[in-house]
Structures are given as C-alpha cells and as structure tokens.
Amino acid sequence: MEQKTPSKNNWLMTIWRTIRVPLLAILSALLVGAVILLVSGADPLKAYAALFKGAFGNANYLKRTLEKTTPLIFAGLSVTFAFKAGLFNIGAQGQLLMGAITAGFLGFAIKGLPPVLHIVLALLGGCAAGAFYGLIPGLLRSYSGAHEVITTIMLNYIAINLTDYLADGPWKDRSGTNVIARLPLIEDSARIPFFGPVPVGFIIAILIAFIIWYMLERTNFGFEINSVGLNSHASRYAGMKTKLLMTSALVVAGLLAGFGGSVETLGVVGRFQPGFNAGLGFDGITVALLGRSNPFGVILSSLLLGAMKGGANVMQFDAKVPHEIIDVIQSMMLFFVTADLVIRKLFRIIKDTGGEVTLTAGWGQK
Amino acid sequence: AKPAPTPAPAEPAAPAEPAAPAAATEADCAKPEVICIGLVTDVGEVDDKSFNQASWEGVVAGGKEVDAIVNYVETKDAKDYVANMQLFLDKGYDILVTVGFALGDATVEAAKANPDVKFIGVDQFQGEVVPNLAGLIFDEAKSGFLAGVLAGKLTKTKVVAAVLGTDLVPPVVNFNRGYVAGAKWVDPEINVISTYHPGGMDVAFTDPDWGATTARQAIGQKADVVFGAGGKTGNGALIEAASNEGLYCIGVDTDQWETVPEAHKCLVSSATKAISPSIVDLIKMAKDGSFPGGNYIGSSALAPFHDFEAIITQEIKDALDEGLKAYDANAITLPEK
Amino acid sequence: MKTTTDTPVLETKDITKTFPGTLANSKVSIRLEQGEVLALLGENGAGKTTLMNIIYGLYDQDSGEIFLNGEPYNIRNPHDAIAAGIGMVHQHFMLVPVFTVLENIMLGAEVMKGPFLNKTQARQEILELSNRYGLEVDPDAVVEDLPVGIQQRVEILKALFRDVKILILDEPTAVLTPQEIQELFQIMRHLTESGVSIVFITHKLKEVLEIADRIVIMRRGEVVGEANPRQVSEHDLANLMVGREVSLVVDKSEAAPKGVQFEVKDLVVKDPMKGLAVNHVSFAVRAGEVLGIAGVQGNGQTELAEAMTGLRKHEGGTVWISGMETPQANPRALVEHGMAHIPEDRHKHGLILQYPLTDNFVLCTYYKEPYSKHGVRNKKAILTTAEELIKRFDVRTPSAFISAGDLSGGNQQKVIVARELSRDVSVVIANQPTRGLDVGSIEYIHKTLIRLRDEGAAVLVISSELDEIMSLSDRIAVMYRGEIVDVVDAKQTTREELGLLMAGSKS
Amino acid sequence: MTVGVMNNGKIRRRPAWASPLIFGVIVIAVAVFSFMKNPSVTEAVMSAMIRFAVPLMLGALCGIYCERAGIVNIGIEGQMLLSAFTAYMTNVWTGNLILALLAGALTGALLGYFLAVISIKLKLNQIIGGTVINILAIGITGFFYQVGMTTKGKFGPIRLGPLAKIPLVGPVLFNNPPITYIAFLMVIISHIIFFHTRWGLRTRAVGEHPRAADTLGIDVFKTRYLNTIIGGALAGLAGAFLTLEGVGTFERNMTNGRGFIALAVMIFGKWNPIGSALAALLFGLANALQTQLQFMGINIPHQFIGMIPYALTIVVVSGFIGRSRPPAAEGTPYEKE
Numbered sequence A: 001m002e003q004k005t006p007s008k009n010n011w012l013m014t015i016w017r018t019i020r021v022p023l024l025a026i027l028s029a030l031l032v033g034a035v036i037l038l039v040s041g042a043d044p045l046k047a048y049a050a051l052f053k054g055a056f057g058n059a060n061y062l063k064r065t066l067e068k069t070t071p072l073i074f075a076g077l078s079v080t081f082a083f084k085a086g087l088f089n090i091g092a093q094g095q096l097l098m099g100a101i102t103a104g105f106l107g108f109a110i111k112g113l114p115p116v117l118h119i120v121l122a123l124l125g126g127c128a129a130g131a132f133y134g135l136i137p138g139l140l141r142s143y144s145g146a147h148e149v150i151t152t153i154m155l156n157y158i159a160i161n162l163t164d165y166l167a168d169g170p171w172k173d174r175s176g177t178n179v180i181a182r183l184p185l186i187e188d189s190a191r192i193p194f195f196g197p198v199p200v201g202f203i204i205a206i207l208i209a210f211i212i213w214y215m216l217e218r219t220n221f222g223f224e225i226n227s228v229g230l231n232s233h234a235s236r237y238a239g240m241k242t243k244l245l246m247t248s249a250l251v252v253a254g255l256l257a258g259f260g261g262s263v264e265t266l267g268v269v270g271r272f273q274p275g276f277n278a279g280l281g282f283d284g285i286t287v288a289l290l291g292r293s294n295p296f297g298v299i300l301s302s303l304l305l306g307a308m309k310g311g312a313n314v315m316q317f318d319a320k321v322p323h324e325i326i327d328v329i330q331s332m333m334l335f336f337v338t339a340d341l342v343i344r345k346l347f348r349i350i351k352d353t354g355g356e357v358t359l360t361a362g363w364g365q366k
Numbered sequence B: 001a002k003p004a005p006t007p008a009p010a011e012p013a014a015p016a017e018p019a020a021p022a023a024a025t026e027a028d029c030a031k032p033e034v035i036c037i038g039l040v041t042d043v044g045e046v047d048d049k050s051f052n053q054a055s056w057e058g059v060v061a062g063g064k065e066v067d068a069i070v071n072y073v074e075t076k077d078a079k080d081y082v083a084n085m086q087l088f089l090d091k092g093y094d095i096l097v098t099v100g101f102a103l104g105d106a107t108v109e110a111a112k113a114n115p116d117v118k119f120i121g122v123d124q125f126q127g128e129v130v131p132n133l134a135g136l137i138f139d140e141a142k143s144g145f146l147a148g149v150l151a152g153k154l155t156k157t158k159v160v161a162a163v164l165g166t167d168l169v170p171p172v173v174n175f176n177r178g179y180v181a182g183a184k185w186v187d188p189e190i191n192v193i194s195t196y197h198p199g200g201m202d203v204a205f206t207d208p209d210w211g212a213t214t215a216r217q218a219i220g221q222k223a224d225v226v227f228g229a230g231g232k233t234g235n236g237a238l239i240e241a242a243s244n245e246g247l248y249c250i251g252v253d254t255d256q257w258e259t260v261p262e263a264h265k266c267l268v269s270s271a272t273k274a275i276s277p278s279i280v281d282l283i284k285m286a287k288d289g290s291f292p293g294g295n296y297i298g299s300s301a302l303a304p305f306h307d308f309e310a311i312i313t314q315e316i317k318d319a320l321d322e323g324l325k326a327y328d329a330n331a332i333t334l335p336e337k
Numbered sequence C: 001m002k003t004t005t006d007t008p009v010l011e012t013k014d015i016t017k018t019f020p021g022t023l024a025n026s027k028v029s030i031r032l033e034q035g036e037v038l039a040l041l042g043e044n045g046a047g048k049t050t051l052m053n054i055i056y057g058l059y060d061q062d063s064g065e066i067f068l069n070g071e072p073y074n075i076r077n078p079h080d081a082i083a084a085g086i087g088m089v090h091q092h093f094m095l096v097p098v099f100t101v102l103e104n105i106m107l108g109a110e111v112m113k114g115p116f117l118n119k120t121q122a123r124q125e126i127l128e129l130s131n132r133y134g135l136e137v138d139p140d141a142v143v144e145d146l147p148v149g150i151q152q153r154v155e156i157l158k159a160l161f162r163d164v165k166i167l168i169l170d171e172p173t174a175v176l177t178p179q180e181i182q183e184l185f186q187i188m189r190h191l192t193e194s195g196v197s198i199v200f201i202t203h204k205l206k207e208v209l210e211i212a213d214r215i216v217i218m219r220r221g222e223v224v225g226e227a228n229p230r231q232v233s234e235h236d237l238a239n240l241m242v243g244r245e246v247s248l249v250v251d252k253s254e255a256a257p258k259g260v261q262f263e264v265k266d267l268v269v270k271d272p273m274k275g276l277a278v279n280h281v282s283f284a285v286r287a288g289e290v291l292g293i294a295g296v297q298g299n300g301q302t303e304l305a306e307a308m309t310g311l312r313k314h315e316g317g318t319v320w321i322s323g324m325e326t327p328q329a330n331p332r333a334l335v336e337h338g339m340a341h342i343p344e345d346r347h348k349h350g351l352i353l354q355y356p357l358t359d360n361f362v363l364c365t366y367y368k369e370p371y372s373k374h375g376v377r378n379k380k381a382i383l384t385t386a387e388e389l390i391k392r393f394d395v396r397t398p399s400a401f402i403s404a405g406d407l408s409g410g411n412q413q414k415v416i417v418a419r420e421l422s423r424d425v426s427v428v429i430a431n432q433p434t435r436g437l438d439v440g441s442i443e444y445i446h447k448t449l450i451r452l453r454d455e456g457a458a459v460l461v462i463s464s465e466l467d468e469i470m471s472l473s474d475r476i477a478v479m480y481r482g483e484i485v486d487v488v489d490a491k492q493t494t495r496e497e498l499g500l501l502m503a504g505s506k507s
Numbered sequence D: 001m002t003v004g005v006m007n008n009g010k011i012r013r014r015p016a017w018a019s020p021l022i023f024g025v026i027v028i029a030v031a032v033f034s035f036m037k038n039p040s041v042t043e044a045v046m047s048a049m050i051r052f053a054v055p056l057m058l059g060a061l062c063g064i065y066c067e068r069a070g071i072v073n074i075g076i077e078g079q080m081l082l083s084a085f086t087a088y089m090t091n092v093w094t095g096n097l098i099l100a101l102l103a104g105a106l107t108g109a110l111l112g113y114f115l116a117v118i119s120i121k122l123k124l125n126q127i128i129g130g131t132v133i134n135i136l137a138i139g140i141t142g143f144f145y146q147v148g149m150t151t152k153g154k155f156g157p158i159r160l161g162p163l164a165k166i167p168l169v170g171p172v173l174f175n176n177p178p179i180t181y182i183a184f185l186m187v188i189i190s191h192i193i194f195f196h197t198r199w200g201l202r203t204r205a206v207g208e209h210p211r212a213a214d215t216l217g218i219d220v221f222k223t224r225y226l227n228t229i230i231g232g233a234l235a236g237l238a239g240a241f242l243t244l245e246g247v248g249t250f251e252r253n254m255t256n257g258r259g260f261i262a263l264a265v266m267i268f269g270k271w272n273p274i275g276s277a278l279a280a281l282l283f284g285l286a287n288a289l290q291t292q293l294q295f296m297g298i299n300i301p302h303q304f305i306g307m308i309p310y311a312l313t314i315v316v317v318s319g320f321i322g323r324s325r326p327p328a329a330e331g332t333p334y335e336k337e
C-alpha cells in the first residue's frame, strides 16, 4: 500500500524527505562504528575511506560491489513478496541453492546452444527449481496448515544436504584436476556477460524489482496478495482464492530466490560449489526489512549491503581492521534505519504525516 | 583480536611485534630488494586453530627467515578469492600463499597471469605444472593411518571413533580412510565408528557442540579412543573425550597439544600434516631460486606424544614403525570413504 | 432511582480530544449522579466511546478535567479507573478469544491460593454471580467458540465480578435479544438500587426511554443537549441526535413480488460443536420482496448466511440464483451471479482495515472493468467510484485515502453497505445490516434496501432486531435450532407471535 | 435467558503437547525395546538426544516467554551466541563456573531488555530488532574473541543418587550436568507459571489481546518487558550450556543456527513449554539417530541421513500437529492513544 500525498510540489524536496532519515541513519551507524574503531585503536577515517574505496574505488571494485548486490536484490525481493502475503519466507536460502545448482547443472550439461538461448534456458531452470522449492511450503501452509517458518527452515537444511550430495555425487566435476565437491564449470554459452563494469545480472535484478513493484502496486494479483496478507477472511469474502494466493506467493518468492541463485551461478561463480552461497537467504531478510518491504527500497538496501560486503576486504587490508566490524556497523545501520523515531529525535525532525509502512508483524498471518 | 598482519614471532596468535626488518614498509613491496609475502585464507579466520592458522604461522616463520614483510587477508565470501589475491598483487607482493582446495582455480589463474610472483597453494593438487605455483599437498591418509594404528593399539574395548568435518573435501575423507585402515590393520575385529558432520560447508568445521555430543554418543557405546578431525568440530570431540576418565583422543592437522589445551587430558598425539614447516621451506626455496612448480608433497606424520610418552610402550612404537613401512610399501588398501 | 446528592459521582469538565484529522471530543462536560442511569446518545462518530475511554483511562484527553465525587481525579490508565471503582463494558469486546470464560472473568482480579490461581473457587463465584443475575454461561467454554450474545454476558459478568461504583456500558444491547435486553435492564435496576451509577450508551431510542434517568445528546464531538426521558419522544430524540428530521418507520409501498429469484434447497451445515447448525433448511425469495429471517442469536443464522454466501462449505443442499444452481463455497461466483452480501462481522469479513477506503469500496469488484483492465488496476476509476460512494452514502471521512480502520464503526458499516448495494444486484443478503448504527444511518440503509426491492432484487435480511425485521420484511421466516420453524406474513404477525416462535414454541 | 441457544460452546481441544506426547510414547516404547537388545547403544543415543535437545529447549522457552507476551524474538540465535561468549570469558577470567553461568544468563537478559526497548519503547519492527541482535552478536564475538585463552574446566555430570541407578532412565536422565537439570526444571516451572499463576495468565492475555489486558488494569508494558528479559536470560542459559557444559570452550559462530531451530521447536510445540520440550527431544533424537546410522555404517550418502531430522519435522508438522496459532497480538507494538 502506498500512501498518497496529494501535494505535488517540489519533487526534489520529496526525494529529500524520503531519503533524509535513512541517510542520517547510515551516518549514525557509521558514527557508532567509528567509536568502536577508535576504542579498538584503529583510525575510523582511514577505515571508512578504505571501505569506500573497496566498494567503488575502481571499475573492478564497482563490478564486485554490483555482483554482491545482485543476489541480495533477488533474495530481498523474495522475502518481500512473501511478506506481502503475510508469510515469512525464511526459506530464501534453500530456494536460492536449488536455483543455483539447477542453473549450474543446465549450464554445464547442455552443450552447443547459442549463448542467449543457453542463458535463458538455464535461468528458466533455476527459476523453476526455486519456484518448486517455494511450492512445497506453500502447499503445506495452505492445505495442511504447517507453519511456513518451520517448513522453510527445515527445507533450507534439506537443500544444503541435497545440493551437497549432488555436488559430491552424481553431478560432481570428475575431471582429473578436481578433487573437491563441486559441479563442472558451466559452458561459456551459459555465462551471463558484463555490460562495461556492470554485470548484466544486476540490470536484470533492477528490472525484476521494477516488475515486482508494478505487480504489487498496479495489478490485481498484487492487490490480492496484499489483501490476503492483511486479512485473509475478508479476502475470501471478496472472492479471492486465499489458499491458492498464499501458495502462489511462496512460489513467486521461491522463483525470485531461485532466479537470484541462477544469476549468481551463471554470472559470478561460473559453477555450483557448496558454500559459495552461504548466508544470502538471511541477508535477504535483512535487505527486505531495511528496504521496508518495498522493491525499490530493496534495491537501495541491497546496494548498501553490497557495498559494505564489497569494501570489507580492502578495509581489512588497507586499514588493518578486522572485517567483523562490518557486522557491527551493519547491525547498527539496520537499527538506525528502522528506528525512525530515534533518528527523528536525534536530529529533531518532525514526523511526516503518513508514510506509514507495513512490515510483517509476526509469524505471518494468523 | 587477530594476530597483527606484520612480521610476528612464530608463536601461535601472538600479539603484534611492530619491528619491521630494515624499516621497509608495505609501500616498498614493489621494490625488488624488499620481499613481501601475502596470505589469503579460505573462508574463515586466520586464527582458526586449523589450516588457515597453520599456514599463517608458516608465513610468519618463513618471513622471519627471509626477512620479509608479511600480511594476510581473511576471506569472508568464497566469491572474493580472486579479489583478495589481487589486493596483494596490486601492491607488488612477491610470494602469495593461498589456503585451501577451494582457492585452487583462482590460484592457477593468478599464477599464470603473474609469472613473476611465486604462489604457494596449500592443499591444492596441481593437474598441470605452472612453474611459479607450488601446490602444497599432503598424504593425509598416511598420518590418518598412523593415528588408526595408535588407536588400535590403545583401545581396550575394541571400539574406536572418529568425529569428522564434512566429506565434501578430500583431506578429511583421507584422514578417515587412513584411520579406519590403521585400526583394522592392528586388529580387524576393531569396530571403527565414524561420523561426518551432516551440515554444509559453512557449518561442518565450526560446530564444536555437535562434535562434543557426537563424541559422547560414541563414548557411550564404549569407544575409548576418539579421533577428532574437522576443525573446531573435531576440537569439540577432543574436549569431550578429555572430560572422561581413561580415554584417549587424537588431534589433526597440527600438533593440537598447542592449539587445544583443554584436551591435554586425553590427547595422545595428532595426525599432522606439516603445513607450517613446508611453507617455510617453500618460502626459502622461493628466495634462493629453487622454487618447485607443480605438486610439492609435505610430510605427514604423528605429532609427539607429550605427556603420554610413558604410556606409549615400545611395542606400540614398533607397531607404528611397522605400519609406516607397510604403508610406504603400498601394502595397505584404504577403504572407500 | 436517582438519589440526589450535591456532588455528582463523576463529572467531566471541558474534555477535548483530537485524533489526527478528527476532533472527537470538544469541551465535553457531563455529570453523573449517584445511582442514576445516564444515557449517552449520539450518531456514529459523535465521540461517545472516546469520552468513555478517556474516563476509563484508555485515552488521555488533550485538555479538560475529570472529577470523582467532586475531587479532581487524574486517571492515567485503566488501573486508576478500576481503583476508583469504575467498570466498563466496551463496545468492542475486550475478551481474550482463546481464554475460557473463567480466565477472562478472573483476569486482573484473580482468585489466588498461595502463588497459584484458584480456579475452583473462581468458578464457584462466577456460577453464583451468574445464578444471581440469570446470566448463564459455562465458565469453562472457550470464548471464541461462543456466540456474540453470550460473549456479551461474559463482558457484563466481568464488570460484576469486580465491585464497581460506576459502570459504563458502551452499546451493550447491540448484540442482545429482546429478552436478554430486558434481563440486562433488570440487572441495571438492581445495580442502581444498590447505589451504582451507570452510563449507558445505545442507539436504540426505545431502550433509552425505558431505562434512562437522564439523557445527554452528543453530536460531532460536542454535547448538544440534555433531555428528560419522561418528557421527550423517540422522534424528538432522533431529531436532536441527527440534527435533522428523521423518519423512524420504514415507509415502503406494497411489495410487488415476481418469480423466485433466490432459493435455498435442503441446506445442511455441520458444525463441530453444534452438530447440525443448519438442519435441512429450504426457502425461496421472490424478486421484489424482502424476506426477513428472525431468530435469537446462535440459532444457525450465522452458519446459514455463511453457507449461502460461499464463506463456508455446506454438507448438503443447493443454493439457486435466478434459476441457476451456484457452486459451493465460491463467493466470487455468487458475486458474478448478482449477489450482494453485507456480512455480520465487519472487521473480520467486511473490510480490510489497513486499506484506504478506495480499495475497500472495490473489494469485491476490483477485477472488473473499469477498476482493472487486463489485470492492471485503474486507480483513477477506483477513486472516482470511491468519492462518488462517499458522497452518496454520506460516509463521514476526511478523505477517500483514510484507512478503513480509522473510521468510526458506523461509518465503516456504511462503507460496506455502499459497496454492496451500489452494484447491479439481483440478490441481497444483509446480515445484521444496521448493528451499532445510529438512527440516521439506519434510516438510510433501510431506504436503500427497500429501493433495491422495488427495483426487483430479492432481499434477505437476517437480524436479531425484531423491529428491524418487522418493518423491513414482507415475509418473515423464524429460525430456531437450525431449522426454519415457520414463515409468516409480516403484515399479519405480531411481536408476540414472533417472540414465541423464536423461543421455540410452535403455534 | 438461554432461549434457543444451542450450545454454550464446549469443544474438545487437543492440548498443545498431545501430539508430541504421542511421539514421546512411541519413542519410549522403541527405546525400551532396543534397550533390551543393546543397552549401551540405546543409552548413548538417548543421552545424545538430551544433549542435542537442551539448548533447543532453553531457546524455545525463551521464545515462549517473549512471544506469549506478544514480542516476536528471532534474536534467540544472537542472544545465545553472545551469552555463550560472555559465559566463556567469565570462565576464562575467574575460573568460576557459577559466575560464568550467571554472566551468560545476565547477557541474555540484557539482550532481552534491548529487544524489549526496541519493540516496546521504540515500537520498531520486532523482527528487525531480532535481526539486529543476531548480526551484532556475530560482529561483537568475532571482534573480541581471542584464540589462545583456556578455561579450567566445564560442568560435569551430577549423579542424582539412587535415581541414577535405574536402568536406562538413570544414566540418561539422572546423571547430567547442572544446566541440563535446570533446563528440565525450567520447562516444568514455566508450564506452571504460564497456566497456573497470575503472572502467566496476565502474560498470555497481554500476548493475545493487550488492550483487553490494559482495560483490566494490567500493565502491558511492564509485562512485556519482564517476560522478554526472562526469556533473554533463558536464551543466555542456552548459550552458557554450549560453552560451559556442552563444549567447554568458545568458537566463533558456534551456535550454528540452533537459535532458529529453537524457534521451529517453539512453533512445533505450539508455544507451550511441555510441548516444546517434547518437540526439542524429538529433534534431538532425530539428530542422534542420524549419527547412529553413520556409526552403523549404513551405506547411503550421509547427506540423506542428515536430512532425516528436518524431513521428519516437516512430516510431523504438516501431518500431525496441524495449525499452530501464534499469540494473536504478537509482533505488534501496543499503543495507547
């Protein structure tokens, strides 16, 4: 639900209004981080300069930051979409893995396809695998009442086991030079290319975010998803197929996560390898919350997180700061960005009227 | 909280000692007369009490020998291997140590692209020879076998256990294959109960509670020797064994007498692979121009018995010698996994 | 039962309270004398509940003061109010649905035995209370399983369980049957005799005249007058409240029914707790007539309505619209067949409270043109419709973008009525359509229902309000224990006859 | 006044612990049977079950206290991790296990207070609050943890006199270290608190319908604060279990998702202490069984064995326990106008 502000005065002002609180929040988080850095004897300015350099300093760094941002956007969108239907998708991790391994398999197993076709095919496969992996908790939730938080956590572990098995068993790279559990390299025809320093996967992610936004805001399907999330009884009364909708919300969520996994395999890693996608699903939750369950917010928050992840090693290298500090700063950012109230008090900003955001309240809908 | 990335004494995880040789700094790495050695860890910390740490200790010790500036970067995301190597290459480092099989591809590529820089790839088997890249590999099954023989000799219940990290990486599997073979070589009747951690790569080596509980479960069914092979997961198993009377435990990778003091009560020995000394050797070879491309096999053996010297009878020592001979003569067949 | 003393037990002075966009109370001053029943009248959104919530410490007033027995008393929270002997039965139940009756009643006033709850003794006390006042409940039933009428009893028992000196009853009669209302009045008299003072809020003018000692009338946040129940008529009160002339009787022409437009054949609904909630019910409604279904709450009307409107699966029977059998449990198909449904529970089924009014107005038709085209929503068309309906149905709201949850209950009901009755409909099922509404709104909704009848719709009104049933219906079916026991002609029946049928004694 | 009302609405409701209990009975039956065939293995599996279950049980209890009062806590993982760390550090510094235990519980309580402030005072999204705790805990522990510290020991088992002599039950239940006993005790105490005391009744009311509770003079904020703090202390105990009883030492990230599993356990047990305890035991059993299958050398890829606990949970949750309904007001800040 977006809130309408009828007055259309200065759009610059409007943008400033919407971003000033998050900006100040980021600033506050960096300040807290600086204090910790100072206490531990490091030079915060140097550290932050290194962090920034590592994230955006040259084309290579920028490229890496965008590479790191891409899967976050997908995972964040996945969590967001489920939120909208009142469901808490902790399963993005598993869905992402399923997508990643399927795309990785299609990427190496199919030979001799023209590039674009091969990429599309592998992406479709990855999306389908993710969607399927969202379908399971969706069906269980709708038709047996099993809570999606439990089932998706469990499915995450099952996905890890399953992909480990495949990577160490039937789909293992059996070439002489390989000894470890992983799939063979994908064919060149399946590699998602770059557009200058910008990974094409990143562009796809932005596009998908826009599509999701449009879907949620402008289409009947989005309206139905939102309705089910807010009041499933009233949605049924209004003639919506609530069980089907909840199931499809998790299917779409799974598809998005699977998409992210595929893009990761085809665009960044080049093969499926256990451990290469660790933690992305949970980062998706962070990103979704930080982005306030808004697809554009998800893009921004993914960029922020992606930059921090991208710059972390340079910060460690140049400023001799352990990268754990990144976690501390990240959690502070999450805190301040969501703690409008604190920021507004701190910086004496009066509350804008409206602009209330609905996030999920608890374990999805009751 | 980490050992300082400057030259430091070779003690594990000792605090920084800022005395840099010849007052050279990292900025001088590009100069030919200044030797700089960089280390890129596998996902994990440089003080992981395991192969990252052992490698770093090797780098520090080697750096001392050749008067070099040393530094490390910890990898947080597996996708950053290349980027992390590039950090050193951009600064003009001369020797790069990359730790772990997972960095293998990235290291080969970097070595090919930077023929003037020497690369040491720990645990990286080389399929083809790149002259400036030495793949430091070990015969883990060998020290595993010796551990198995030791266990087979020490057990009274005829049940010995192994608590292992993941089987997704060969070293762990090889340790276990050797261990099983060793115990059975002593007495085919011995029941070897071994378990791999059921989780993925990201947790398999960092789950000491699982290791401890699993060791306990093995001890409960009469296992009296526990082989803990799997980073911190294995360490959990060692510590659990130490809290029981009359049990023995065997560590892995390095001499764990140094890294897991909580296990002193049971730690008879460790199935080591000599990561640190081999790295020191390779660094020295890099300096005097005898750097070997291709695979470089480091030694693997049992660590000293420390406090248990008295218990290790001559008979056991003989058996170990005999076993080693049999192993070297390829007279031992290892089980599948 | 007024025993006049000099100082009122409760007095408010110039209470003002604003919500974002709404002035809910503006300098409200009222007095409550010892042992009297003070009725508070006012249209929906007049600010009655707000004032009571302030007195009870649930809201903080922006300005103004409260006096208890002449002393200024700062009520910061309900705890203070309870300490001062104030009890309140809230308009929207304040019951924990998953708790038992017993737990709900003892909550906050627990009976203890050492560190533990003494449920045995509490049960005893509750049974005594309920015997004394004739408020029969099973202390161990879970509240959410109970029909609303019984939940209301629990609310009243809750107040009685704590000795109160001042009792606030906010629309307690909205969900009660006539008999239950009489018994409530009995209790109220009993209480005032023992010195308790009562504030009584209702929209039913008959009740006010029957029980009140004094009437205070509010409109748009202000006190606009005071009346003596012995000197005014219902008509006067209605006009005072709404500020214009209202007609209390539904003026309708003779019905001109045509063919059967809506039919229910042999409908069976099972309920895990009730067995056959709807027991082989059949009836037909013709185009151009209003069939009322009367019955005491809890006799299967809810289940019947839910089954007919597709909200619930039924175990047997069929539902026909214009000669076509409709599919089971499929509200969308029914809408497509031309059914409008005003649901009993507006918060659960009727509205998505977080949505703006715009979206709520098209909740059932969002997928149709012009509200959407090829699956894409047309927000402009939705807004146009919303603004038109707000005007046409006199919904009191600052804008069409306000969340439905921020409207007063009466206005929420209007939104639903507007949505359902503005469509092209052939069958209208209105379940308790005017519950909690003020006379002005009731008048409007009744008129609309009759207009739809005259335009040829088959109208089914389910209500526990006998007056409403009698004045709207052309024929009246009476439900008792899941069955329709009789269908009578509205013009020929009497309240007494209906009352007997509803009580299960077939004439 | 009862005219025509068909029923006062009494339906048979299955208590939350009913379905886990059915499993419990089955498990006991199987255990007794296998005990007669192979006592030591059965004992070992049962003991391992309990050990796996204890941190889950305490974590789930934490969740129950918070959520029954209306506060969603997905920060259990972080609370456990940080408490494990402080308990460990206290043990290192003082060598006093009791002090260390208290430090762990206190840390958990402090983080509980932090979550309470975030969700009650600042009215932030509670899931964010929990996430902040999780990330913060990883950062802080990683940053401050130093390798090379050792503790003097960990809690050992306390035999409960003659009880410990009962076959099977004795060694499994009555020969455990203190935190295990505390966990079981807390399950029972919590059950009594929630369903038989004033505090519990009020807490549940606050979690279901805070406004109703408020109208009855119950201090919603205070109730939420205290429960979240108590819950935090329990998560702290779970963390302390890992470092003081389970393993005896700390490692980065050693919770490895147990906090999240605890949440699943809580939901599985339908927000009921006894139900959750049984669910935790079921989970522990599945874990112990998968280890045992590997011990037995069952020849299927261990990943499939590793899936067992998770697959089993899904089957159980979807087939047997049906819908679990969270406290209605959970996750929403309470506001007074």
Ligand SMILES: Nc1ncnc2c1ncn2[C@@H]1O[C@H](COP(=O)(O)OP(=O)(O)OP(=O)(O)O)[C@@H](O)[C@H]1O
Binding pocket: C019, C020, C022, C023, C024, C042, C043, C044, C045, C046, C047, C048, C049, C050, C051, C091, C406, C407, C408, C409, C410, C411, C436, D337
């Ligand atoms: N919590 C709230 N937030 C915003 N507006 C509110 C709130 N509570 C009441 N209002 C508004 O204040 C006005 C007075 O509401 P109140 O509930 O007091 O009316 P009422 O006289 O009780 O009406 P009804 O007869 O429908 O119960 C209404 O316009 C209502 O929408």
Ligand SMILES: Nc1ncnc2c1ncn2[C@@H]1O[C@H](COP(=O)(O)OP(=O)(O)OP(=O)(O)O)[C@@H](O)[C@H]1O
Binding pocket: C045, C049, C050, C091, C092, C405, C406, C407, C408, C409, C410, C412, C436
């Ligand atoms: N915090 C709130 N924010 C927004 N709207 C609210 C809030 N609290 C209550 N409301 C809405 O304001 C209206 C008035 O609330 P209140 O609790 O006073 O009910 P009421 O007016 O007495 O009941 P009725 O629904 O019969 O009018 C209700 O419709 C309610 O949904």
Ligand SMILES: [Mg+2]
Binding pocket: C048, C049, C050, C091, C170
């Ligand atoms: Mg009201």
Ligand SMILES: [Mg+2]
Binding pocket: C044, C045, C049, C407, C408, C409, C410
């Ligand atoms: Mg109102």
